Amino acid sequence: MWKRLLCGCVAVICVASFTACGKDTMQQISDESESIEQTSASASLGYRETVLYYATDDGFMVPVMKMIPWEEGIGKAALRCLVNTPENRLAAAKMGLAATIPEGLEFSLRIGDNAEAAVDLSEMPDLGSMEKEAAMITSIVNTLTEFPTIDTVSFTVNGKKTDSLPCGTGIRGAFSNISLNAEGAVETSAGGEAVSMTLFFPNQGATLNVPVTRYGAGEANIESAITALIEGPGNSGLRNCFPEGTSLLYADLFDGSATVNLSAEFLSARYTEGLAEAAYRTMFLTANAIEPIYELNILVEGKPFEFDEQLHAPVWANEF
Numbered sequence: 001m002w003k004r005l006l007c008g009c010v011a012v013i014c015v016a017s018f019t020a021c022g023k024d025t026m027q028q029i030s031d032e033s034e035s036i037e038q039t040s041a042s043a044s045l046g047y048r049e050t051v052l053y054y055a056t057d058d059g060f061m062v063p064v065m066k067m068i069p070w071e072e073g074i075g076k077a078a079l080r081c082l083v084n085t086p087e088n089r090l091a092a093a094k095m096g097l098a099a100t101i102p103e104g105l106e107f108s109l110r111i112g113d114n115a116e117a118a119v120d121l122s123e124m125p126d127l128g129s130m131e132k133e134a135a136m137i138t139s140i141v142n143t144l145t146e147f148p149t150i151d152t153v154s155f156t157v158n159g160k161k162t163d164s165l166p167c168g169t170g171i172r173g174a175f176s177n178i179s180l181n182a183e184g185a186v187e188t189s190a191g192g193e194a195v196s197m198t199l200f201f202p203n204q205g206a207t208l209n210v211p212v213t214r215y216g217a218g219e220a221n222i223e224s225a226i227t228a229l230i231e232g233p234g235n236s237g238l239r240n241c242f243p244e245g246t247s248l249l250y251a252d253l254f255d256g257s258a259t260v261n262l263s264a265e266f267l268s269a270r271y272t273e274g275l276a277e278a279a280y281r282t283m284f285l286t287a288n289a290i291e292p293i294y295e296l297n298i299l300v301e302g303k304p305f306e307f308d309e310q311l312h313a314p315v316w317a318n319e320f
Contacts, residue, residue, distance in 0.1 A: 046070050050078050051316070053142040054097040055135045056203065058237045060210045061180045063142070064097065065316035075117065075150070076109055078143050095320065096207055100139035102127060109144075115151040116174055117144045122158045126166060133169035141175045152176050183234045184215035195220045198289035199228055200282045200317065201238035206274060209285060209317045210238055222253040225286050226260055241279035243268045249301070258287040261299040276307055281314050 047067045054064055071077055081088060084099040092099050101107075106123045119140060127133050141153045152174035156162070163172045184194065194215040201210055212233060218224055227248050232240035245265035252259045260283055269276040284296045295313060298305040 048074060049316075050074070050081075051143070051146045052078060052081050053100075053139040054082070054092060055100050055139070056208060056210070057096045057098065058203065059131075060203070060208075060237070061135060061138055061142075062097070062208055062210055062318055063316075064095070064318040064320060066320040073109075075111065075144060075147060078147075079107070079109065079140065082139055082143065091320070095318075096203070096205070100132075100136045102136075111150060115149060117150045117153045118156070119144075119153060120156045120159055124157065124166070128167070130167045130169050133165045133167050137165075137169060137171060137175070138178045138180070141178050142180075145177045179213040180211045181235075182213045182215065197225050197228060198286065199225060199233075200285040200289075201229075201233045202241065202278050202282065204237060204239055206239065206278055209281060209314075211285075211289075211317065212238070220290065222251045222258060222260075222287055222290055223248065225290060226251045226283060229282060229286055239278070241269070241275055241282055242266065243275075253287060253291055253293065256292065256294045257297070258284075258293045258295070259297045259299065260287075261302060262305075264301050266300050266305070270308065276305070277309065277311060280307065280311055284314055285317055 046069060048070050049065055050068050051063050051065050053061055056062055066081060068074075068077055068081060079101065082099050083101045083105075084103045088099045102125050104123060104125055105121060108120045110118045112118065127136065137155070144150045144153050154174045155171040157165070157171075161172075164170050179196065180198075195218060197214050197216075197220045199212045199214055201212060202208065203210055212235075214228060214234075230240075230242045230246055230248060232242070242262075243265050245263070247263040247265070249261040249263060251261070266276075266279075269279060280296065280298060283298070284293070287293050287296060293313075298307075
């Protein structure tokens with residue numbers, strides 16, 4: 001979903017220090033027929049804005065943008081950032097993140113003309129649980145499908161097709177972008193397929209914006225999404241940014257501009273430092289997941305809400 005994040009925004013990029021993503025030690029990576037274009041304005045400076053998918057300390061999966069040095073076969077460079085080397089482990093831990101690919105796992109990467117990336121896994125250590133296996137697969141699939149030349153990812157193990165990994169995680173077929181941190185049943189009570197929405201909530205420390213895929217009946221639009229945000233997360237590890245009693249009066253999304261009108265209870269968000277600003281970011285990211293936007297206007301009872309600081313549209317959900 002991050003391929004289309006804020007396509008109407010212009011980002012001014014300043015290249016600062018870079019933390020190494022690890023080396024090819026104990027990895028055999030080959031990119032055959034790979035041609036990923038330099039889509040970032042910063043590529044001319046030798047770096048590329050790259051969205052990587054990490055696990056958090058409390059078990060969520062999150063997208064994080066990291067500037068990585070441009071090189072041929074940028075896909076393999078992105079995956080190297082996800083290997084649990086000492087360098088990557090230290091860099092990720094500073095943000096409460098964990099790399100998902102175990103050190104020692106060998107893998108190759110081939111990208112075909114059909115926009116399918118083929119990943120072969122070998123020398124796989126025992127990850128100990130289906131959850132860790134699933135996190136690794138999700139991390140690889142979603143990181144690779146962020147690239148414009150990759151639509152799906154398929155897996156083999158030791159060069160052979162297999163239905164599942166040792167702990168039972170299914171890897172049969174080709175995967176497109178995998179939904180993150182699901183809440184609710186994928187089917188409605190009537191037996192039909194449930195509608196999914198991507199909502200964003202801060203973690204309890206407000207250091208990360210966590211995407212949640214919520215399934216339910218009804219229609220996925222800005223009104224239902226903001227209403228769901230106000231209702232709050234289903235997981236106690238995430239934070240509700242809206243004061244008790246806040247309700248949505250109306251929400252509109254047109255031509256890249258979103259407007260959200262909230263009830264007077266939202267005014268009390270000013271009494272908790274950073275809460276109103278966190279609410280703005282979650283509303284922006286949630287609206288942008290429905291349709292790319294470049295601005296968000298927050299009203300309370302029809303009047304513009306005054307924030308304590310000047311806010312800028314979040315170009316990325318999270319950044320290194």
